[in-house]
Structure formats: C-alpha cells, structure tokens
Amino acid sequence: xxxxxxxxxxxxxxxxxxxxxxxxxxxxxxxxxxxxxxxxxxxxxxxxxxxxxxxxxxxxxxxxxxxxxxxxxxxxxxxxxxxxxxxxxxxxxxxxxxxxxxxxxxxxxxxxxxxxxxxxxxxxxxxxxxxxxxxxxxxxxxxxxxxxxxxxxxxxxxxxxxxxxxxxxxxxxxxxxxxxxxxxxxxxxxxxxxxxxxxxxxxxxxxxxxxxxxxxxxxxxxxxxxx
Numbered sequence: 001x002x003x004x005x006x007x008x009x010x011x012x013x014x015x016x017x018x019x020x021x022x023x024x025x026x027x028x029x030x031x032x033x034x035x036x037x038x039x040x041x042x043x044x045x046x047x048x049x050x051x052x053x054x055x056x057x058x059x060x061x062x063x064x065x066x067x068x069x070x071x072x073x074x075x076x077x078x079x080x081x082x083x084x085x086x087x088x089x090x091x092x093x094x095x096x097x098x099x100x101x102x103x104x105x106x107x108x109x110x111x112x113x114x115x116x117x118x119x120x121x122x123x124x125x126x127x128x129x130x131x132x133x134x135x136x137x138x139x140x141x142x143x144x145x146x147x148x149x150x151x152x153x154x155x156x157x158x159x160x161x162x163x164x165x166x167x168x169x170x171x172x173x174x175x176x177x178x179x180x181x182x183x184x185x186x187x188x189x190x191x192x193x194x195x196x197x198x199x200x201x202x203x204x205x206x207x208x209x210x211x212x213x214x215x216x217x218x219x220x221x222x223x224x225x226x227x
C-alpha cells in the first residue's frame with residue numbers, strides 16, 4: 001500500500017478507540033506525521049476505574065499503565081509513559097508534547113502530542129509551538145497573559161550555558177548539534193538561538209570552528225569543538 005506524505009490530526013472524544021497498533025501502522029509509512037489529542041485529564045480521572053481498563057490497555061498497547069496508578073504527579077507520568085510507548089512499540093523517533101489548559105486555574109485538559117520519524121518535521125513543529133507559546137510549550141487558559149520571553153528565559157545566555165555543558169569536550173557538526181539539542185527536553189531554544197549562541201562563543205574564543213563558509217558563515221557541516 002502506498003500513502004502520499006500525510007499529516008494526521010487525531011482528536012478522539014475521550015481516550016477510547018485509538019489503539020496503539022493503529023498509530024504504529026500510520027507512522028510506518030514514510031513521510032507521515034500525527035498530532036494526537038491525549039486526554040490527560042480524563043485519563044487521569046478514570047485510570048483506576050475497572051470500567052475503563054480495556055480503553056486504557058488499548059491506548060497504551062498493554063497494561064503498563066497499572067504500574068503508575070499510585071504515582072505522584074500522575075498527569076506528567078501518563079504523558080511520559082505514552083511517549084515512551086510511541087517510541088518502544090510504535091517505533092516513533094520523535095515526540096513533542098504541548099500542554100493545553102481550559103480554565104483560569106491552569107488545570108490541564110489535554111496534551112497535543114506530535115509524533116514523527118523525520119527530524120525536519122520535529123524541528124518545524126518545535127519551532128512553531130515555541131513561537132506560539134513564547135517558549136513555554138503550552139496554552140494556560142483563556143485568561144493567560146503571555147509574558148515576554150526575557151522574563152522567564154534569557155535565551156542566548158542560557159543557551160550558551162546549555163551548549164557548553166551538554167557538549168563539553170565534544171567535536172560535532174552544527175547539524176548534529178542542533179538535532180541533539182532539539183531532542184533534549186532541557187533545551188527550549190530554536191535553531192536561530194543555537195546559531196546565535198555559537199557565534200558569540202566563537203567570537204569570544206571559547207569554542208573553535210572549522211569548515212565555515214568563505215564569509216565566516218556557519219552551515220550545517222561546520223565543525224564545532226567545545227572545550
């Protein structure tokens with residue numbers, strides 16, 4: 001069976017009727033992506049209900065969810081568990097959650113989970129959600145006031161610290177550095193800020209660059225040597 005490049009938005013009513021094998025089958029085709037409404041609030045509410053065991057098992061692919069019934073901060077544990085099952089069972093390489101709250105109390109209603117097997121699709125979705133949420137990867141209710149990014153994340157200085165810590169002693173291409181940074185949940189900076197931080201570190205002599213452009217430009221094959 002052939003499938004054209006496709007983007008699937010799966011928006012179930014509740015958490016029933018979306019078995020993990022279906023997700024796996026969709027993403028087995030090249031150039032497919034999924035944006036899935038993961039009903040964390042409802043799932044958390046009914047997780048220990050005997051009437052909902054079959055639906056939970058269908059969603060996660062087995063009864064692994066029973067192991068986290070007594071977990072602290074169960075909402076986050078549920079999201080992490082589903083993302084892990086996407087990787088381990090459905091063979092997904094990249095997942096990204098976006099939290100959505102429905103009231104002024106900032107109580108989570110659901111998460112939008114993006115899943116794909118292509119790094120460019122993942123990078124694009126992370127950039128979009130980063131820009132729309134000012135780096136917070138969430139919508140926090142109808143009365144949410146978006147604060148300036150500088151008030152909670154001074155992007156370039158923090159990105160410099162992050163890069164020096166994560167890649168300490170490594171020699172890596174700019175392309176690989178960006179890919180690994182995007183996959184790291186500790187990093188929220190988009191590629192443009194990663195590039196700006198590298199330029200600053202280079203101009204200050206903190207890192208070394210090779211294979212740069214004729215005009216000193218950084219390309220995906222530029223090699224970065226971290227101290």
